[in-house]
Amino acid sequence: MNWQALMADIDKMFGWIPSWFIGLGLVAGAMLLALSFYRFAVWLLNRAFGARLPLLSVFIERTSGPAQLALCLAAVALVLPLAPLDDTIRTPLTRLFVVAFIALIGWISIRVVDMSAARYLQNFRDVTENFVARKHVTQVRVFKRVTDTIIVIITVSAALMTFDSVRQYGVSLFASAGAAGIIVGLAARPLLSNLIAGLQIAITQPIRIEDAVIIENEWGWVEDIASTYVVIRLWDWRRMVVPLSYFIEKPFQNWTRDTASLIGVIALHVDYRADVPRIRRWLEGAVKESKLWDGAVVNLQVIDADSRTIELRALVSARNAPQSWDLRCEMREKLIAFIRDEMPEALPRERAILIPQGGGDDIELLQRPAAPERMRASAHN
Numbered sequence: 533m534n535w536q537a538l539m540a541d542i543d544k545m546f547g548w549i550p551s552w553f554i555g556l557g558l559v560a561g562a563m564l565l566a567l568s569f570y571r572f573a574v575w576l577l578n579r580a581f582g583a584r585l586p587l588l589s590v591f592i593e594r595t596s597g598p599a600q601l602a603l604c605l606a607a608v609a610l611v612l613p614l615a616p617l618d619d620t621i622r623t624p625l626t627r628l629f630v631v632a633f634i635a636l637i638g639w640i641s642i643r644v645v646d647m648s649a650a651r652y653l654q655n656f657r658d659v660t661e662n663f664v665a666r667k668h669v670t671q672v673r674v675f676k677r678v679t680d681t682i683i684v685i686i687t688v689s690a691a692l693m694t695f696d697s698v699r700q701y702g703v704s705l706f707a708s709a710g711a712a713g714i715i716v717g718l719a720a721r722p723l724l725s726n727l728i729a730g731l732q733i734a735i736t737q738p739i740r741i742e743d744a745v746i747i748e749n750e751w752g753w754v755e756d757i758a759s760t761y762v763v764i765r766l767w768d769w770r771r772m773v774v775p776l777s778y779f780i781e782k783p784f785q786n787w788t789r790d791t792a793s794l795i796g797v798i799a800l801h802v803d804y805r806a807d808v809p810r811i812r813r814w815l816e817g818a819v820k821e822s823k824l825w826d827g828a829v830v831n832l833q834v835i836d837a838d839s840r841t842i843e844l845r846a847l848v849s850a851r852n853a854p855q856s857w858d859l860r861c862e863m864r865e866k867l868i869a870f871i872r873d874e875m876p877e878a879l880p881r882e883r884a885i886l887i888p889q890g891g892g893d894d895i896e897l898l899q900r901p902a903a904p905e906r907m908r909a910s911a912h913n
Contacts, residue, residue, distance in 0.1 A: 556621075558611050559608055559611055559625070561611075562604075562607035562608060562610065562611040563604045563607055563608065565607060566600075566603035566604045566606065566607040567600060567603070569603065570600050570603050574592055574596075577592065578592070591647075594643060594646075594647060595643060597639065598636060598639045598640045598643055601632065601635075601636050601639065602636055605629065605632055605633055605636060608625075608629055609629070612626070612629070627694060627695075630694055631691045631694060634687060634690050634691045634694070635687060635691060637687070638683055638684065638686070638687030641683045641687075642680050642683055642684075645676055645679050645680060646676065646680075649672050649673070649675075649676040652668075652672060653668070653669060653672055655668075656668050656669055666740040666741050666743070667737060667740060669740075669741045670733075670734065670737060670739075670740040670741050670757060671734045671735075671737070673741070673756075673757055674730050674731070674733060674734035674757055674759075675734055677730070677758055677759035678727060678730055678731060678734075678759055680759070681727065681759050726759070726760035726761070726775055726776045726777050727759065727760065729775075729776040729777040729779065729780045730757070730759055730760070730776050732780055733757065733776060733779060733780070738779055738780075738786065738789075739754050739757070739762070739779055740754065740788075741754055741755075741756075741757065742754060742755075742788075743786055743787075743788045743789070744786070744787040744788045744792075744794075744852070744853040745764065745784055745785060745787065746784065746785035746787070747764060747772065747774060747778075747784045748772075750764070750766055750772055751766065751767055751853075752764045752765050752766035752767055752772065753765045753853075755771070757776075759776075760775065760776055761775050761776060762774045762775075762776060762778075787853055788852070788853065792851060793826055793828065793849055793850065793851055794849065794850060794852065794853055794856040795829055795848070795849045795856070796848050796850060796856040796857070796859055796860035797845060797846070797847060797860070798845070798846040798847075798848070798863055798864050798867065799843060799844070799845055799846075800843070800844045800846070800867060800868075800871075801841040801842070801843055801844075802841060802842060802844060802871065802879070802880065803841060803842075803878050803879060803880055803881055804841070804842060805877045805878060806842065806844075806875065806877070806878030807875060807878070808832070808834060808842075808844070810875070811832060811844065811867070811870070811871070811875070811878075812831075812832040814870055814874075815830065815832050815846055815863065815867065816830050818863065818866050818867075819848050822859060822862060822863070824851075824855045824856075824858055824859040824862065825848060825849070825850065825859060826849050826850055826851045826855075828849040829847055829848065829849035830846075830847065830848050830849070831846070831847045832844060832845070832846045832847075833845050833847075840880060840882070840883075841880045846863060848860065848863055
């Protein structure tokens with residue numbers, strides 16, 4: 533029995549089934565066969581090389597979607613010319629195939645960019661104290677997301693241009709270049725400004741990943757830099773989402789722009805009888821015993837004086853912002869305890885002079901400055 537006779541027998545047996553149903557069934561069957569082949573191939577590769585090549589499993593997992601879509605499109609491309617379909621069904625399927633093929637190219641491009649970025653960033657895993665790592669991580673993340681956005685825009689535009697109505701509208705829009713173009717430009721201005729700001733941040737880097745910043749009177753760390761916004765991890769674990777353009781247009785504080793080390797300030801008010809050199813010597817010894825000190829700066833100065841007290845300012849340095857905060861709190865607590873226990877005469881107090889009135893037992897309470905006002909001027913000089 534030859535091939536033509538077999539097809540004739542099959543046609544007689546299933547001649548009552550509509551041809552469009554058979555054609556769609558062939559297309560669906562080809563896609564199911566392609567997906568089954570993919571699952572079998574993945575199982576075979578994992579069984580043969582999964583233990584020896586762990587990177588192969590990661591590669592298969594990350595390329596799972598594009599690979600399945602590619603196999604389905606290949607199966608449809610083989611079956612569609614043989615399917616008994618008329619033009620009313622074949623034409624939409626062909627157009628859908630073209631759109632899916634364009635989407636596949638965009639999907640593969642995004643996967644290539646993501647995998648390349650991830651492979652490059654494996655060399656920079658510790659970004660807490662490594663400024664070079666923070667620089668590269670910031671640049672790669674921003675460029676990756678900008679590139680992904682551009683790929684998506686190009687892919688969607690190419691897919692829409694396959695439709696005649698959309699193509700004619702796009703041509704007429706570009707040809708007019710009038711009010712419609714202005715409206716579209718104004719509508720896309722926030723998106724475009726943030727994308728451009730992202731490129732500026734990636735190049736100039738006013739902020740990096742894990743930078744300690746103060747924005748809108750809120751202190752935190754740069755947790756993530758997306759294509760249009762920045763996520764700030766605040767000290768109390770809240771998240772502040774800020775547009776990228778904010779860091780180009782408005783001022784903000786970056787505590788770790790050049791180095792992560794910071795100098796913390798501790799202010800205390802003590803009495804005029806305080807032994808400042810003794811307090812200074814005690815502070816130097818206490819700071820050296822702390823694990824939070826980076827060994828760079830420790831100092832104590834009298835920075836102001838008023839009618840009641842003098843103001844001391846202690847400077848201590850730490851490796852980063854969290855340790856600086858903890859070191860300041862630790863030294864402030866220890867300074868208060870030292871003055872209270874070892875130098876109680878240095879505690880701030882009110883001074884008064886009691887003057888008897890008319891020689892009787894009644895006395896008059898008069899408050900006078902503990903020190904002349906000129907001491908304030910001498911303290912600033």
